[in-house]
Amino acid sequence: MINIQSLKFSYKAGRPLFENLHLQLLPGHIYGLLGKNGAGKSTLLKQITGLLFPDAGKVEVFGEVAAQRNPSFLQDIFxxxxxxxxxxxKINQYLATRACFYPKFDHQAFESYLREFEIPLNQYLPEMSYGQKKKFVISFALAANTRVVVMDEPTNGLDIPSKSTFRKLIAGSLTEEKCIIISTHQVRDLDNLIDSIVIIDNHRIIFREAVETVTDKLSFKVVPQLNPAETVLYADSNLRGHAIVTPNKHQEHSKIDMELLFNAVLSNRQSIQEIFN
Amino acid sequence: MQNNFFSINRMGMYLRKEISDNYKTYLLSIALMLALGVGIALFAFANLNQWEKEIKVSHILPVYIIFFTLFIGLDASRSFNALAKTERRMDFFLLPASKFEKVLGQYLITFIFVSVIFHCCAWVSFQTYQSLVVTYKQAVMIYDWDQVFPPKFTYGNYLQLMLGLHAAFFFGATFFYRFSFPKIFFCFLIFLFGIWFINIAITNALFGKALHDWYTNLPYFAIFTGNDRMHNFAYVVPEWLGRANLFIAQFLLIPALWVLSYFRISDKEIQ
Structure with a gap:
């Protein structure tokens, strides 16, 4: 669905942000795009949506060149x-003039999403808080039923109940032909939501695995004390003890901790790569 | 197969969206135009000499020309002010309409829509003034249009000039998004003076002291030589070249600016 081949891009000459970047994203998945500040997450999202043009290489979304920003492309990506x-x-006026651009827009679904987020249908948009605006746009994005939905820090500004509503709606809207990409720093907001993880560091994709594969090969647990005999890929001490990531040698079942995984990948990249290759 | 260049249906949706998003600004602009027009009519009526019984339209037309020129320039320079902020830029570029429809939409709003509204307001203002002077001063209107628009420079030529002015400011609007009117105006002046100065350099190199004065030339049209009244001479371009220049100015320059504006918007990225 999304095919990035040999992408080369730089904001300033001589300082490449992406060099020979390859990435394929498939329909039917929710991808979590993780990375440190300035790693290039937002730039990658802009490349996918056609807001930035590659210096070399190609960015294609369902076979269309993103940079051309054709209506047939734009009406299927949000x-x-x-x-x-x-x-x-007002919301209804916004709906009357924008929804028509998206052929698969589902008005009923939009209303139900707004209800879930507790936003009245006759609300005046400038009077909304930042969080309400975010919820409104998320509702619109999901109701537009585009094949690709790209979200940059979608949970910023959402209150705690809204974050769980957000997870529920995203999970409910995923279909076989839809691809959702979520870029965020707040990895805990994506718990139980994403099924594939993409980590960008130093302007390269350094990790791209399904959550299932990650939990097959790595084990996430909290131990009261570190065992020197055990191979620990990353450890984070907290009040409950030590949260650790270890190779999953005994096929134990554990729940993925994305923050731990992210830190493990960044701090112990080579060992992680060896486990996954 | 979807037409990705132009669809009348999508164009209509785009215009509807633009008008709906900015209707308050448009209503305010219309109210301002109308208030200004009627205000000028009332001011002119209040300052009318009581002995003046014949009001010539040619005395009113300069006000019309000045304000129409001003509004065309002002609105054309605001054509792409949506690109001033990153969020609005994203909204503009990600809306599922083609680049051509977006540029054409802005053109229709800032030229056709503004022209129609301006003329409606001008007509209301003129009718107000006419009613007042006829009713209260027992004056008559003399429709001497030809004093302002003689056969050699018709109203059609004036509209063509406005089309050119709009094209120049429309093109300028693809460079400047904030305070665009003064910026474009300044650049436009620099451009015109630039052409004149290049011409001065060439004519001085070719004619030297034979020129009437170092600056006496009209780019693409004439060079004036001779230092005294007896030997003044003007080198004017031959008629065929003059006509060719006029044709380029009338029919090629304006579309060229439209095309350049289109490609500048198409090539915009969001950093």
Missing amino acids: LVPEELYLPKV
Whole structure:
């Protein structure tokens, strides 16, 4: 569905952000795009949505060149940006003038999403708080039924109940032909939601695995004390003891801790790569 | 197979969306135009000499020309002010309409829509003024249009000039998004003076002291030589070249600016 081949891109000459980047994302998955500040997550999302053009290589989404920004491409992709723009109109007016651009827009679903987020249908958009605006745009993005939904820090500004509603709606809206990409720093918000993890560091994709594969090969647990005999890929001490990532040698079942995984991948990249290769 | 260049249905949806998003600004602009027009009509009526019984339209037309020129320039320079902020830029580029429809939509709003509204307001203002002077001053209107628009420079030529002005400011609007009117105006002046200065350099190199004065030339049209009244001479371009220049200015320059504007918007990225 999303095919990035040999992508080369730089904001300034001589300082490449991406060099020979390859990435394939498939339909039917929710991808979590993780990375440190300045790693290139937002730039990658902009490349996918056609807001930035590659210096070399190609970015294709369902066979269309993203940079051409053709209507047939734009009506099947939706970006929920971190900073939102909403015109000074009411929700129903926004709906009347924007939904028509998306052929598969589901009005009933949109209303139900708004209900879930507790946003009244006759609300005036500029009077909404940042969190409400975010919930409104997320609802619109999901109701648009585009094949690709890209979200940049979607949980920023959402209150705690809304975060769980967000997870519920995203999980419920995924279909076989849909691909959802979520970029965030708040990895705990994506717990039990994403099924594939993509980690960017130093402008390269350094990790791309399904959650299932990760839990097959790695074990996440909290131990009261570190055992020197055990291979620990990453350890994080907290009040409950030590949260650790170890190779899953005994096929133990554990729940993925994405923050631990992210830190493990960044701090112990070679060992992790050896386990997954 | 979907047409990714132009669809009348999508164009209509885009215009509807633009008008719906900005209707308050548009209503405010219309109210401002109308208030300004009627205000000028009332001011002119209040300052009318009581002995003046014949009001010539040619005395009113300069006000119309000045304000129409101003509004065309002002609105054309705001064509792409949606690109000033990153969030609005994203919204603009990610809306599922083609690049051509987006550029054409802005063109229709800032030229066709503004022209129609301006003329409606101008007509209301003129009718107000006419009613007042006819009713209260027992004056008559003299429709001497030809004083302002003689056969050699018709109203059609004036509209063509406005089309050119709009094209220049429309193109400028693809460079500047904030305070665009003064910026474009300044650049436009620099561009015109630039052409003149290049011409000065060439004519001085070719004619030297034979020129009437170092600056006496009209780019693409004439060079004036001779230092005294007896020997003044103007080298004017031959008629065929003059006509060719005029044709380029009338029919090629304006579409060229439209095409350049289209490609500048198409090539925009969001950093």
